[in-house]
Amino acid sequence: MPTPTEIRLNRAERRLEVTFDDGATFRLPAEYLRVESPSAEVQGHGPGQKTLVSGKREVGITAVEPVGHYAVRLVFDDRHDTGIYTWDTLHRLGREHPARWAEYEAALAAQGLSRDLRGRGRG
Template sequence: MAAPSEIRLKRAEQLLEVAWSDGARFRLPAEYLRVESPSAEVQGHGPGQKVIIAGRRHVGIMRVEPVGNYAVRIVFDDLHDTGIYSWEYLRTLGVEQEARWATYLAELGARGLSREPARRG
């Protein structure tokens, strides 16, 4: 899997823009990257164990750190930082963004959850 030709953090827009040498370009919102984190916290430790993360509509990205020549670690402002986003996984997230996002929204609805953060009070 080829590495992205450019990764640009757009803090104001809360997204990561990833460009590839073949011309593909994806704009991946922070919320989408957070709820699709490759971490065990989100994906679980085996098939069918994925956790649905709610309340992250306003999550931002604090920084993006390189991991060798194969991945990045994304540090979110909710302090989640354990996911290693390989080039292959980033590409998959871009290609499957529409379908994955629709599945996520359907799962939230089925569980009576919201993208909005829980109110404290």
């Protein structure tokens, strides 16, 4: 399993930059990390229970807190702070970012939801 060699929060651009020991570097938008949070609030407690989170275009990360030697807890400015992002999760989210983002935008459109706080209309 790849391990981060650097984790940097870029507040101005609202993204988390993670470099791994396998050479991969990912620049993960806060919005993407928020809507893909590994928390039970977003993922549910079993298969098929994932919640579609909308209205997070402007969300930011206020803190990155270490969890042992295997993960970080991200604190978002919308007060969401229950997701524990393991190294494997961060690497997977980085690798799968384009495909997951396209699926997310399609799901929002199908539900008539938006990335904007108002929640309705164009994403």
